[in-house]
Amino acid sequence: MVKGLVHIYTGDGKGKTTAALGLGMRAYGSGLVVLMVQFLKSMETGEKKVIDEFLPGFKMHRGKGASKFTWDMTPDELKELKAEVHDLFKYAQDAALKGDCDLLILDEILGCIAGEFLSVREVTDFLKNKPEGLEVVLTGRNAPSEIIELADYVSEIKCIKHPYQKGIPGRKGIEF
Known part of the structure; x- marks a missing residue:
């Protein structure tokens, strides 16, 4: 069995989820089973449509x-969001432990840590105890040093310039 490694795509630039999707497409095309769990996101996106319909x-x-x-958000809304994040993380952990995927993408999980919806320890415990052959990708801004230490790949995507700075909102097919 090939040892599964841990990847991080972090930074303030656009493209962290896109990089994770690219790796997912490569893995899928090579016969691996991919599970992407998206935290803090619910908007319909082009990639979700393609994944659901064709892959x-x-x-x-x-x-x-x-x-x-x-x-x-109100305190009640924050509490509800925190519960949802924990449910999604539990779903991802259970799928990983059951062997339901070869590549697990935890999209925006680093944002969940920054927002204090998950603790660094919850995520590091999972990474330390993941199935040996499972490849894991974590995305989001501000990767904590404890998680960076556990990772095998760390890529920082830096924003040099972004249309949002000129007041141009996200565009369908480009940003979502």
């Missing part, structure tokens, strides 16, 4: 996500 061995699982920024 039976590439599953995408997500909750209902947040309809507004966390700083605009």
